[in-house]
Amino acid sequence: MSEATTGKGRARGIDRIIGLCDCLHRVGRPVSVRELVELTQAPRSSVYEQVATLLEAGWLEERTDGLLFFGRKMHYFGTDYLRHDDFIARARRVLVELTAEHAETSQLCMLEGDKYVVALSEMPPRPFAISSEVGMATPIPWTASGRVLLEGYDAAALHAFVPEEDFILPSGERIQPADFAADISRAASQGYAVTRGLVDGFACCIAVPIRDLRGKVKATICFTVGNDIDDQRLAMLVEVLSEAGRRLSEVSVSGAR
Amino acid sequence: MSEATTGKGRARGIDRIIGLCDCLHRVGRPVSVRELVELTQAPRSSVYEQVATLLEAGWLEERTDGLLFFGRKMHYFGTDYLRHDDFIARARRVLVELTAEHAETSQLCMLEGDKYVVALSEMPPRPFAISSEVGMATPIPWTASGRVLLEGYDAAALHAFVPEEDFILPSGERIQPADFAADISRAASQGYAVTRGLVDGFACCIAVPIRDLRGKVKATICFTVGNDIDDQRLAMLVEVLSEAGRRLSEVSVSGAR
């Protein structure tokens, strides 16, 4: 992802900005200028200058505690994106519907490079819904959606595509690529994937594919529910998701991207 | 707003990018490179290069029809902003609640420079809810919220602050600054403002203040409802909004911003 957008040596302002925002997103919390300098590896004086520019533009905001984070403008731009990407806009309506109907967190997930990201997330208005952060890059093997998104990948292809370290779960345990490949082909044949307590212990994820015109999986929608779910409800949710997945697949005609 | 972020002559890449994104936001729809060049007044070759860089970074996306608009990354950054700005996050929960309860569009509005902008908008899931675009700068006198946000401004202060042309409604009709000042002081004394059919004919807006610690109005929350609303329901919504406004005002202690 972030290629040479950070690092020392003279760089274009625009690349520095991109690197800066990527870092901010990656850490996912307000940071001090000092921290920003460390994260981006950019020259101190440059960072000060860029930050000043971005603050003035409303791309960043300085909070009362002096820390920096994204500003209003980013929200506006992001909202513009959501409105104008046909596929995303349609998916969002479906997620809202699913979450309203079943009171579970529903998400739209996609690949970004060799990582999995949550593109959209709708949480039910209940106190302890399980969430995960929009846009955060996560190793593919950690997720149910990953098993759907990598449809068609065999062990060799996996080895080439997925970074070695991504097979190691937060717990330290290692997923065997062969097992992962088996999960993938099972997902392909049954049309959905379920993981239980993979990264979390208490979470259970159910993912189904959304396909483009050529039948390739381009995204997934998933429910994230408590691991204590019973089989009957799980089957019901699978059914509901599959239906939604089909709906989002077919009309994906000329929409955006 | 957009100061020297557009225009001819040599400019920093970062300023060009800011100008480019501002233009995209202002037009509010996907555009061709040609159009971008016109909008930003930037050199053609520069625009091509910046666009390429931004596309690669995922800040922009090229759609199937070749037009450009904001990309995924902006959505991620915007989501980060929403999560981490305490005040915004709290306001959002309140809006969701209000909209769920009363099935009307509710919004959080603020000033940005000498313009009014919708910072957050929650629409009820019904077919013909009245909406307005998040982040779009609108002349202050066109709105109910404007009458609340400018609390304390007399005719002279208005004259100094609000651009002359902003008093002209889309219909071509002109709002008299004196009338506007009267609306403002009425809003201050009754604690809310209502406008009926101001820009739209069919829309009715109800706005109440959210105050910072010093008592200054820093934002409004409002309902946008159909103009056919009856007095009783309107009174009820005013009451509900006022309560919400009070809730958002008090604890605004050390929040963000």
Added chain:
DNA sequence: TGTGATTGTCTGGTATTTCGGACACAATTC
């Protein structure tokens, strides 16, 4: 209060990026 670390500002030189304009190619128009 002294000493060292941290944070923020400023300035000048130069490695680099921006920009103008030329060029190639495609799409229209006459």
Added chain:
DNA sequence: GAATTGTGTCCGAAATACCAGACAATCACA
């Protein structure tokens, strides 16, 4: 099919934005 207009790429020159580093101000702590 010639002429015109629109779109995208490439290149060299030079204006300048980025960076290093010096300095000032503030803080931390003994």
